Amino acid sequence: MLKPIQDRTRATRAKLIETAQGIIAAKGYGALRVEEVVQTAGVAKGTFFAHFAGKDGLMELVIAARLNTFLDEAERWPAPQTIDDLIAHIMPLIQFMTTERYVFDVILRHSGAAAREEIGPIAQTFTRQVDVVARWLADSPFRKDISGHLLAEGVQAFLVQAMALHFCAVSNSETMEDRLLTYLDAWLNPRVAS
Amino acid sequence: MLKPIQDRTRATRAKLIETAQGIIAAKGYGALRVEEVVQTAGVAKGTFFAHFAGKDGLMELVIAARLNTFLDEAERWPAPQTIDDLIAHIMPLIQFMTTERYVFDVILRHSGAAAREEIGPIAQTFTRQVDVVARWLADSPFRKDISGHLLAEGVQAFLVQAMALHFCAVSNSETMEDRLLTYLDAWLNPRVAS
DNA sequence: GAAATTAGTTGACCGCGGTCAATTTTAGAG
């Protein structure tokens, strides 16, 4: 699987991914059916499962690819000097994660590594996100009493929290940005006499 | 559904829940099959879906009930004066949430309200958890520059983060308690010159 | 180039959650 020796294999796999992305573009992630993918791609159902670790496996690849393009963008930003900037820089990523409930669920489900030994592609984007934010925070005017890595992990925790609340019926009074601002200000700029 | 007028209805519903809990006790949450529940309970499949909003609906009820017993316990504790105490008081809840991957997934999926208008039972336990922790923090020697409610929301965010990492293959070097301690110390006791 | 091995593909089949028109049971009206 990791070393598709034959051209045939690579072609089949590429065709399946391409077909899937077409369906996703047309109907959204949640509407993707494996049956439709294989029918449209013109292969048997079993072939699909020979190439991917199930529907979730394909989703991981496709979603992780998308997340990585957003992280590529984010990486190009200079270190944000305000929390508003910080939020603005990761907002595209957050926006994508929250466009579809199904996508958010898949991401959450795979944010830890899927299998032992092998860390899944979505889990990798979480690691990468922490790295990107940690690098930012190294050159930012926020609290310095803890490591940038820990600070970045906290940012991630609050991002997830804010996104989860976004799908919650109760707290629709506040926008996601406002909630994030409150969280991150309290996390990155604690105003406490030490 | 909310007003089971007939005794028959209440009996059927109770029998289904009882049966389900028996199966869960014997095989775990993830092994529960609707088919097995209805067969064991001696009712038709359609009946199950007339009583619950699907398998997930039943799971919500059963899991939320369990979460609430842990919150009942937690509520009886006095306000913790150290972070270790705080962690100790909430650990039974965390322990339950992380015993089965499936349970954690269900909880996460329902931590926001399931449907508009109606807030689901698991989402309610999240609200309740924030309230319990907020009440604790009001009488605790932690930072006071932000509201107890916001502080408690942050605790919840870090709890979720720590639990998610618990299922992650990468970070098995650290125990969940250690990770929580690091997070909550940074959150509740920021040591920054203000 | 034929035989043997390995890689890739196929589609009938299964498990399981969920639906719904038909049927039975119950509650209330006359």
Next chain:
DNA sequence: CTCTAAAATTGACCGCGGTCAACTAATTTC
């Protein structure tokens, strides 16, 4: 007690993800 409308139950059926023994195509061996 009977008739009727509402409530509850039934089980055949469906959708869809996933499996696997059989089959075909490519690669290696001699």
